[in-house]
Amino acid sequence: MTGTMGWRIFWLVLGALAIVAPWIITSGFWINFLILTLFLAFLGQGWNIMGGYGGQFSFGHAVFFGTGAYIQAILQSKFGWNPWLTLWFAMAGGVLVAAFIGYLSFRYGLRGSYFALITLAFAEAFRVLATAAEGVTEGGKGILIALNQDPERSFAMMQFATGTGYYYFILILTVLSLVVVWAMERSRFGAQLVAVRENEDAAEAIGVNAFRVKMGAICLSGAMTALGGVFYVQKFLLMDPNIAYGPTKSVEALVVPIIGGMGTVFGPLLGSAFLHTMGEITKEATQFFWQDRPGLDLIFYGVILVLVLAFLPNGLVGLIKGQWRGRRQGRAAERKKAVA
Amino acid sequence: MYDFSIILASVINGTMTGAVYALVALGLTLIYGVLHIINFAHGSMLMVAMYAAFFLFAAGGIDPYVALPLVAALAFAFGYALQRSVISKTSHGRDEIILLVTLGISIVIENAALFFFTSNERLVTLPYDIEGIDLGVTFLVVPQLAAFGASLVITFLLWLFMARTDTGKAIRAVAKERLGARLVGINVDHIFAISFGIGTACVGAAACLLVPTFPVTPQIGYVFVLIAFTVVVLGGMGSFVGALIGGLIIGIAESVGGLFFGETLGKISISLIFILVLLFRPTGLFGQRLR
Amino acid sequence: MTKKTRKSQISRRTFVAGAGTAAVATGVIGFPAVLRAAPQPVNLGIIHPVTGFLQQAGAQCRFGAMLAVADINADGGIRSLDGAKVRAQLGDAQSKAEIGVAEVEKLNERGVSAIVGCFASGISIATTQAAAKHGIPHVVDVGVSDKIVQRGLKNTFRFGPGFGKIVKVGTERLIEINEKAGKPTKSLLIVHENSTPFGSGMAKLLTKGLGDAGFDVMDALAHPTPNRDFNNIVLKIKAANPDLVVPSMYYNEYVLFARTLERQKVKPKAIYSVLGGAASQYKFLKEFPTAAQYIMDCNHWYNPKNSDAFRVRAATEKAGKFYSYEVFTAYHAVKLVADAIERAKSRDRAAIIDALASSTWAGHFMPYGPTKFVNGQNQGAQPLNTQILGDEIEVIAPEEYATAKAVFPRPA
Secondary structure, eight states, rough: OOHHHHHHHHHHHHHHHHHHHHHHHHOHHHHHHHHHOOOOOOOOOOOIIIIIIOOOOOOOOHHHHHHHHHHHHHHHHHOOOOHHHHHHHHHHHHHHHHHHHHHEEEHTTTOOOHHHHHHHHHHHHHHHHHHHHHHHHHHGGOOOOOOOOOGGGGTTTTTTSSSSHHHHHHHHHHHHHHHOOOOOOSSHHHHHHHHHHHHHHHHHHHTTHHHHHHHHHHHHHHHHHHHHHHHHHHHHHOHHHHHHHSSSHHHHHHHHHHOOTTTTTSHHHHHHHHHHHHHHHHHHHHHHHHHTTTTHHHHHHHHHHHHHHHHHHHHHHHHHHHHHHHHHHHHHHHHHHHHO | OOHHHHHHHHHHEEEEHHHHHHHHHHHHHHHHHOOOOOOTTTTHHHHHHHHHHHHHHHHHHOOOHHHHHHHEEEEEEEHHHHHIIIHHHTTTTOHHHHHHHHHHHHHHHHHHHHHHHOOOOOOOOOTTTEEEEEEEEEEEEEHHHHHHHHHHHHHHHHHHHHSSSHHHHHHHHHHHHHHHHHHHOOOHHHHHHHHHHHHHHHHHHHHHHHHSSOOOOOTTTHHHOOOOOHHHHHHHHHHHHHHHHHHHHHHHHHHHHHHHHEEEEHHHHHHHHHHHHHHTTTTTTTTOOOO | HHHHHHHHHHHHHHHHHHHHHHHHHHHHHHGGGSSOOOOOEEEEEEEOSSSSSSSHHHHHHHHHHHHHHHHHHTSSSSSGGBBOOEEEEEETTTTOOHHHHHHHHHHHHOOOSSEEOOOSSHHHHHHHHHHHHHOEEEEEESSOOOGGGOOOOOTEOOSHHHHHHHHHHHHHHHHHHHHHOOOOEEEEEEEEEEESSHHHHHHHHHHHHHHHTTTTEEEEEOOSSSSOOHHHHEEEEEHHOSSSSEEEEEEHHHHHHHHHHHHHHOOOEEEEEEEEETOOOOHHHOOHHHHHTTTTTEEEOOOOHHHHHHHHHHHHHHHTTTOOOOHHHHHHHHHHHEEEHHTTTTTOOHHHHHHTTOOOOOOOSSSSOOOOOEEEEEOOOOOOEEETTTTTTEEEGGGGSSSSOOOOOOOO
């Protein structure tokens, strides 16, 4: 009871801090740091729905990210649509691609590494298509969104003049994603999804339609990840085949929840915060000693990644929960002793 | 429509490139087939081996074809140690963790290469590297022929090793039934490390055959990794013959696809084959479902 | 390895010490007030993609930029600020636009007066926007995409020529070279990469420009970056048998392509590149002297009649680097900023932007004349045409910079 209470207070304080952060933090660098942390947490949450809760490991989440991003970019730059409108098409595009890939993979019963590889293959196929279809995507040249320089229209054009605007934008998205996953975890659908993850045949035996559940998960995941693409386009105002469908985003989306804790609501957020902080620390620390030695910081980063995996196989959430459980058990034991 | 001679030349060149793909995939298929892991570090190990071949050539004047056994042996030791001391210790036997551990290792290896060797591309130029045979429709040079020949020989040797030696049989036993193998007294950890070592040794051999054609940079591994996965899946996980045939098919498909659809769109033939095989024949051409 | 690290550190330290001595020496002669406390250095942000897939080019750029910083400081720093030294604040964009932006934010906190970078167009587009929010002047060193200077950003300047200009000039000069030689080439075939902004816009512009001039453009063959095999493309060239081949791609692919031509014994009358990745690279010439012979390029190039260019080249080669266009473009981007700070007599960002916008800098060794910026683009910027002849890369056009006559077509 006290534990739950403690967590509630913790999250309330953290939430309050997140809301007032731009007033406390005047540093543009740190605001940008928070934006990227939240952005990655958001992408990771998209992956988490399918990988963490559903046990369907995707290596090609970029396929959803890139599709959302491209739709957002193309409808805006070629047709002049408003970004608040294109956003819905981008998400719909993410769902469509997800449904397509999901239908094929799940219909043919692909699991485990086979599913991982087919998502990888789809991401690569889309990358090639985006490069080749110059008429639609501008190919390797990439699409540039016109920079809005009228501060009055910054909200209407979804381009914010300061980091604060983007910060709140991504904060809202991330909080929404947390709420969605939190609600999903407690829903019938969530329970079914976890059942499928744990043992698909057993789940089928108790009447869960595994195919439908997995389709639901991949579509939700696709929509969310596509929204991540929307944010990227609005923040950086450019898109090309490598950003959209290259392996970077796929890897980032899966590293964050695995490090943070798969199949948990706050895992992606924790993972993203941890990895970003580590990245920054290794960068600063190595730069302090050797200014011009590219690669050194990433060596340390990789080593830390392996060490975290070695010692925290259940992610950071596992660490926190484990400690908490340990403490609670300790307290219970004490109470028992006191009673005796 | 193209002239028949161009199509023929494209098929021949595709076969040659395919042999290179097969070489890179041989190691991966063993690791994949036995350990069931998707080894993200495969490309970076290829890259390190290519640096080894380069430095042996540049500093020691050793022809990469001569250095091949040495590089393969070094790679074996490296792979064995890596699996025994890092991957098995950190992975907790969970697929997703192994995946990230190999990812972490590849980040370390790549950036260590960048740190120590810098981003300059290094190239091995053999005095005889534009000599070769003229087939009329196309010209085949020594590095192409060597890679092709070596891929056949290495596949044969691996097949022989797996079929005839005790270690080979133990590897197959572990690949099929981990628990059973342990019960009959096979040291599974040792066999895992041996498999990883042999897989890495294949990469070492491939590296020596690649350096005369491809400049070495810390990024070179990426060029081959996705292809190698495709070849492995197409051929069937754990099958050497499958990797060889799969490599040749992919090489030809890419080459002919490039001829007709342009080099960019032609690359999609690789992904399409990958997707279709996964959907309709996930065991690949020569594989048996291992799990 | 530790040894090597230490060595390079020492060498850098001695270099800086040497520079310091020079500065002190001039100080002693110039002013008696050397004992006065040294002024605060001017912070200059230098961002390049030194890790990730652009790392080779990024490292060359960073080297050039650091060379310029060393030169400026050895030369007495910023004179109008009491000889304040320039202090480089390095950033690594990791070949990603979003990391580039994060680096801009960090450099902003560190109080940089200006930023130089970021080689790639995609990264530069993102970093110039981020820098604009803080009013930081941003000089783009390479980034040839014309969109960089077409967005109305007041803080963004590009010293070198953009894509449109290079392709236009490249087309005109090819026509001119061909006419001068009595029109020995009539048909041509374009080979270009299409994975990045650099190669994908090229084919259309070249096809149109050269087609209008009466060339028979037989085909434009695209390939992705990276590309593993050029046999198909070379076989198509062999079958089409054009007089002229016009390749445009990154370094590694260019080398692979040129070697495949050599291996398949395909010898067009001439090879003429526009922004050819290796066509005017000393590294290519050194490693493949035969494959490189007679290849022509229209690219960023230094004024071969300026001795400074060779001083910097010697310094580059002394450091074990090749004197590639990345080195001298980044070198000049830093020098341009230093000149603007000198004119502005201030570390203030707005003052530096004004100084850049109105600058008439002529103390460089590029064939551009004094700088004149319109919307951030240096109007005099132009590429030069080079040809690999023997063991040197010679300038063959335009006339005023030429060091050799074009060998066109190449001897059979």
